[in-house]
Amino acid sequence: GNSVTQMEGPVTLSExxxxxxxxxxxxxxxxxxxWYVQYPGEGLQLLLKATKADDKGSNKGFEATYRKxxxxxxxxxxxxxxxxxxxxxxxxxxxxxxxxxxxTRLKVLA
Amino acid sequence: GxxxxxxxxxxxxxxxxxxxxxxxxxxxxxSLFWYQQAxxxxxxxxxxxxxxxxxxxxxxxxxxxxxxxxEGSVSTLKIQRTQQEDSAVYLCASSERTGGYTFGSGTxxxxx
Numbered sequence: 419g420n421s422v423t424q425m426e427g428p429v430t431l432s433e434x435x436x437x438x439x440x441x442x443x444x445x446x447x448x449x450x451x452x453w454y455v456q457y458p459g460e461g462l463q464l465l466l467k468a469t470k471a472d473d474k475g476s477n478k479g480f481e482a483t484y485r486k487x488x489x490x491x492x493x494x495x496x497x498x499x500x501x502x503x504x505x506x507x508x509x510x511x512x513x514x515x516x517x518x519x520x521x522t523r524l525k526v527l528a
Numbered sequence: 529g530x531x532x533x534x535x536x537x538x539x540x541x542x543x544x545x546x547x548x549x550x551x552x553x554x555x556x557x558x559s560l561f562w563y564q565q566a567x568x569x570x571x572x573x574x575x576x577x578x579x580x581x582x583x584x585x586x587x588x589x590x591x592x593x594x595x596x597x598x599e600g601s602v603s604t605l606k607i608q609r610t611q612q613e614d615s616a617v618y619l620c621a622s623s624e625r626t627g628g629y630t631f632g633s634g635t636x637x638x639x640x
Binding site for chain 2: 454464509518520521
């Protein structure tokens with residue numbers, strides 16, 4: 419079937435630590451892949467995206483590479499900040515409908 | 529407008545009450561989507577409009593849920609005879625074509 423699986427949280431890191439949030443997907447074909455971020459009390463904001471295999475999406479120091487071989491789209495950041503504390507959602511696109519993972523809460527401590 | 533606007537931000541309804549949630553998409557955006565986000569979960573698709581046409585309503589959980597977009601801009605999601613399991617954040621998104629969603633801040637519905 420079509421689904422998105424991301425690592426369970428919460429993930430707690432110290433400021434300036436390296437972040438990885440794993441995401442794998444199942445789908446027919448090669449869907450677009452997205453990472454969205456949700457700050458407390460707010461809607462989802464697009465963080466980055468990749469539309470084809472081997473594409474790297476990047477924004478605000480975050481990166482994710484579309485890996486067709488492993489059907490993965492892991493989110494990474496080299497040095498997190500307290501302001502990165504939020505819930506991160508991996509999603510795969512379809513013709514028009516998105517499938518979201520369950521979200522990973524990140525807490526960054528000063 | 530500059531972004532997708534949803535109202536109200538918060539709604540408390542007594543069980544059995546009808547509610548109406550409004551979404552004002554980005555001007556000129558053809559596609560409009562409604563998603564339901566239960567606590568601690570990712571958003572789940574409810575329905576999709578292209579202009580005024582509702583092309584997919586397969587995600588609506590029951591016939592108590594109804595969505596419309598009569599003039600191809602503002603959309604309303606209506607829930608009749610609310611139940612406790614309807615408590616969730618309802619997110620609206622719009623896009624120029626398909627893909628590249630911009631989400632609103634959502635309406636948090638609590639049914640008591």
